[in-house]
Amino acid sequence: MGSFLNKLSFIFTSIWVGGLWAMLMVTYVIFNIMPSSYIAGMIVSDIFSYINIFGIITLVLILGYGFHVESIRFLKKMQAWLAFFLLLVVCISFFGINPILEALKVEAFPKEVMESVFADRFSAWHGIASVAYLIECILGLFLLLKTR
Template sequence: MRKLSEALYLFLITLWVGGLWAIGYMVAPVLFASLGDRQLAGVIAGKLFALIGWVGLASAAGLLLLMISRSGLRACKSALFWIVVGMALMTAASQFGIQPLMVQLKADAMPREVMESVLRDRFVAWHGISSILYLLQSLLGLWLVLWSSRGLK
């Protein structure tokens, strides 16, 4: 049973962090560079970011349960436990706060594109905050990958 929990632990980290890096730093830039329509690229990228957000929340729940099932409340003393909690909180803030706000700004700008409206500056500011959170999650995820073998001890 121990081998199965270790395999699941590593799978969840790989799925979440690999997805963060692949979507944020490979897929999204290629979409914007390749598609002639920036709005379409943004819609597709937004759907992918939402998907990896859900994957992240599910992975975080699984990782925390695995850590607690293995170590009990001692897991709360682990830096990796708090990295997962921090990443999950950033994901939740983005998923349930920032992203819906950006969608609302786009809707409020209609019939114009948000980047051609008076809401442009607000959208750019929230997009910047979202990008910073994503970068922080990605870096914490890298730390999680590098130290992953310590999470179940």
């Protein structure tokens, strides 16, 4: 059973981290293809939400498996701290930053947010979200290497 959960956590981590990196290209393509940046933003936002949910599930699986197998000794491993930190970043992004961005879009409606009085706040929060996402991408690679 332990070997199965270890392999499952590696597979989930691979899918999640691969999805994180793929979204960098997908976002670029969607914003270049779609005639409306509002619609493109809605599509990309939904995909990011699914990736964040999958990331939370993956990180909880890694932490749960690690504590199940190694108990408190798991805290001595870099994998545990990477997973904890990533879970924190993903949760802050998903439950904190993304709702703020969505609220700013709603407040700006019927205008696009970047054409409204909320453009500066949206840009600032979007920058914070982008930094958090970059942290997820980079640390996700390190976690993937530690999960193997």
